[in-house]
Amino acid sequence: MTVHDEVRWWIQFGRAFLARPAALCFAVALAWWFPGWLLTTGALVLAGAIGLRLWARRRPASYARFSVALAARRKARNLVRAWPDVCASCGLDREGACPTVRRRRVRGPHVELLVTPLLGQTLQHFAAVSEPLRSGVQASRLRLESHGPRDVRMIFTVVESLRATFPSTVPDEVTALEHATLGRQEDGRPWRLALGPHTLVAGSSGAGKGSVFWSFAVALAPAVRAGSVHLHGIDLKAGMEVLMGRGLFTSVATDAVEAVALLEDLVADMQERARQYAGTQRSHCATTENPLHIVMIDELAALTAYNNERELQRRAETAINLLCSQGRAPGFMVFACLQDPRKEVIPSRGLFTQMVGLRLKDISETTMVLGETAALTGAHCHRIRRDVPGTGYVVPEDGGHPILVRAGYASDELIREVAQTYAAPETREIDVAAVRDSLGPRRRPRSREDVA
Numbered sequence: 430m431t432v433h434d435e436v437r438w439w440i441q442f443g444r445a446f447l448a449r450p451a452a453l454c455f456a457v458a459l460a461w462w463f464p465g466w467l468l469t470t471g472a473l474v475l476a477g478a479i480g481l482r483l484w485a486r487r488r489p490a491s492y493a494r495f496s497v498a499l500a501a502r503r504k505a506r507n508l509v510r511a512w513p514d515v516c517a518s519c520g521l522d523r524e525g526a527c528p529t530v531r532r533r534r535v536r537g538p539h540v541e542l543l544v545t546p547l548l549g550q551t552l553q554h555f556a557a558v559s560e561p562l563r564s565g566v567q568a569s570r571l572r573l574e575s576h577g578p579r580d581v582r583m584i585f586t587v588v589e590s591l592r593a594t595f596p597s598t599v600p601d602e603v604t605a606l607e608h609a610t611l612g613r614q615e616d617g618r619p620w621r622l623a624l625g626p627h628t629l630v631a632g633s634s635g636a637g638k639g640s641v642f643w644s645f646a647v648a649l650a651p652a653v654r655a656g657s658v659h660l661h662g663i664d665l666k667a668g669m670e671v672l673m674g675r676g677l678f679t680s681v682a683t684d685a686v687e688a689v690a691l692l693e694d695l696v697a698d699m700q701e702r703a704r705q706y707a708g709t710q711r712s713h714c715a716t717t718e719n720p721l722h723i724v725m726i727d728e729l730a731a732l733t734a735y736n737n738e739r740e741l742q743r744r745a746e747t748a749i750n751l752l753c754s755q756g757r758a759p760g761f762m763v764f765a766c767l768q769d770p771r772k773e774v775i776p777s778r779g780l781f782t783q784m785v786g787l788r789l790k791d792i793s794e795t796t797m798v799l800g801e802t803a804a805l806t807g808a809h810c811h812r813i814r815r816d817v818p819g820t821g822y823v824v825p826e827d828g829g830h831p832i833l834v835r836a837g838y839a840s841d842e843l844i845r846e847v848a849q850t851y852a853a854p855e856t857r858e859i860d861v862a863a864v865r866d867s868l869g870p871r872r873r874p875r876s877r878e879d880v881a
């Protein structure tokens with residue numbers, strides 16, 4: 430945390446304290462009753478502030494949950510107070526009566542109102558004025574659902590809980606390889622990405638794909654060092670991104686020939702393992718003898734669409750399709766980042782079963798990545814602001830409503846340090862000879878040795 434962040438935190442804390450009448454009354458009461466009031470009050474305020482600060486530093490996730498819940502409760506009270514005026518300004522009132530708030534519930538950064546509409550009003554009446562309703566109560570998002578035959582449930586997001594940057598973290602030990610913790614959800618809980626499903630991270634330039642990529646690698650660092658996870662990096666920008674944390678990767682491909690050789694090698698390994706498992710085992714459990722192989726691709730389109738050597742493009746695509754369609758059971762996973770999610774750029778988009786939608790250009794891109802239902806039920810990737818990179822939407826595994834998440838920030842220093850401390854125990858050379866020979870001399874791209 431920089432000095433600037435620190436000062437800003439104390440200013441915010443001071444403002445929050447002064448804005449709470451209960452806290453002020455408490456301080457005044459103490460000052461009134463206790464002898465030596467100045468000292469006592471000062472000491473208590475200081476102790477409280479230090480306690481909060483320590484809590485925020487030591488347990489940032491639980492502190493974030495607490496402060497979000499506190500802010501949401503305050504906003505919920507204001508929201509209910511302002512409800513009749515908001516209804517009137519949105520045309521939802523009639524003869525002085527407005528839809529009745531039957532229940533108010535605060536859940537993380539959301540305030541949920543269960544409302545009984547006036548006779549003749551339906552969910553559509555509320556949907557038609559959802560934007561004025563949202564801005565009227567100063568919420569950043571509003572989701573509407575019908576509840577029973579008549580009532581409407583309104584879920585307002587009243588606190589922007591993911592604005593502050595936080596670092597990516599390495600888990601203390603090798604955990605069960607079911608999830609990787611990449612950052613936080615907007616309710617303050619950890620954002621866990623399932624291991625197994627093939628993952629596609631889509632986001633415009635500067636959306637923060639790098640932080641999702643590295644938070645994922647960093648979250649697996651202890652398993653990499655233990656040898657139960659092998660990461661294979663593909664970065665056709667000459668390795669600019671992946672080579673920063675070279676130590677974490679068992680193999681790294683930085684040009685198209687290497688990428689195809691690596692992918693085809695992994696397909697062969699996958700098929701060999703599937704043959705071994707045939708008739709005896711239907712799912713994979715990662716061990717050092719049989720590690721989970723994860724192919725991490727920095728920009729998928731560079732491999733499948735922007736390559737001017739068609740044969741390499743076709744072979745890369747075939748290998749990725751094979752890994753995505755058959756890899757899960759024998760323990761092979763693809764984790765790819767992508768700027769442009771159109772079908773002509775990534776024809777096999779449907780084979781990726783876990784999507785992360787960061788900031789995207791428009792609603793059509795959001796629909797391409799997360800699906801129409803998610804776009805209609807609150808995944809607004811196209812509305813994510815530029816100043817919160819690493820923020821995006823995911824659809825939970827159980828298929829519930831989309832959740833806003835933010836990845837931790839992995840600085841260059843952190844990546845280098847983690848790559849050094851948790852280096853993979855073995856590396857694998859990529860044998861490009863077969864791929865180069867199969868291309869023939871005319872179509873063979875120049876290798877680095879040729880260039881030299």
Ligand SMILES: Nc1ncnc2c1ncn2[C@@H]1O[C@H](COP(=O)(O)OP(=O)(O)OP(=O)(O)O)[C@@H](O)[C@H]1O
Pocket residue numbers: 594595632633634635636637638639640641768818819820835836837838839
């Ligand atoms: N989670 C994060 N928290 C804070 N800052 C972040 C986070 N993720 C990324 N950034 C910052 O945002 C900027 C853009 O991030 P990044 O390079 O990862 O985007 P990108 O989607 O990979 O862009 P491109 O596709 O152009 O490479 C960088 O300056 C980075 O430091």
